[in-house]
Amino acid sequence: MSTAALNSITRSALGALVEREERRVGSRTVAYEIVAQTIGSSSSWVRKFLAMSQEVKEPRITLFQNIRASYDNLCSRVEQENRNDELKLRLIKGEIDAITEGFGPQALDQDKAGMDRR
Template identity: 70%
Template sequence: MKVKGSLSFNLVMASNMHEGIWKMLTKFGKRKMSCTELTSTTRSALSLLVEREARRVGSRTVAYEIVAQTVGVSSSWIRKFLSRDDSVSEPRITLFENIRAAYLNLCERVEAENRLDELRLQALRGELNAVTAGFDEDGATETSYRSAPHMEVD
């Protein structure tokens, strides 16, 4: 999904979210961002925080409340900011920093969850390989038993 403005920013989801934040952070480090780019990037990060929280809790309304509490604004401000309502002011730098910190925290949690999942999958793969190895050793006996003709008893 492309965000309106001068910055084309693809929203990235769980598994590759860190790539999105990396792109965002590299822009901050390399050059000064325009106010429009900063607002657009902030809106993208905030939108992703709300989407992720809505999936987690199952309610978009509750997600707005949780994210609002996390970053230090009201849920109505978030709704207005994300909908590009003209009545809402641009985020002040402290609010931007809060949104950025919440987004970085989310990325770190997702990456940690992915690493933990990878470890679990490797452990399961090892267990399955051990079981399969047992079948291979006993396989000759089972195959010969299964392939031998069986007599039916009436």
């Protein structure tokens, strides 16, 4: 993989980390600080790297590994949150289905007809 490709992928992962933190805390500046602490860099480096500034160097291997680990953790958390949401939705659907299980199409049609008369 070329250095340019590696930097591009790293920039994408770092950008996703910053965006997620910004949504969580409501401030992009604070998000830069949190992500920088997490990966072991300065918030200035994070901002400049994301802005593709020529004055910032490409990440050293340990910083790349920290960004990768943080991104992997983010992905795991998002996947777990999605699984939790899907479980909640299935449980709610099950409860709704259980309530309406005894209703046949005729009962629903009668209820609708009653509403139409009002």
